[in-house]
């Protein structure tokens with residue numbers, strides 16, 4: 001997982017890694033490319049006020065898990081979990 005301060009333009013997203021956006025010490029969003037192969041940017045807000053929002057956990061090796069699952073309701077309709085740094089398809 002890569003950490004970035006502030007924002008990251010979607011066209012600078014890495015192809016196979018999560019990007020954690022931080023601002024003032026607070027992790028506020030996770031961005032990634034859709035792992036189905038469509039490559040679309042996916043943004044997952046972490047801040048408490050966001051609806052929907054996700055929660056991010058890191059295991060002892062720094063592998064990220066996200067709760068709940070990610071479900072794109074338009075486009076490719078990909079539905080998956082991120083668990084310990086791996087994509088688990090539903």
Ligand SMILES: [Zn+2]
Pocket residue numbers: 034035036037038039040076077078
């Ligand atoms: Zn996709």
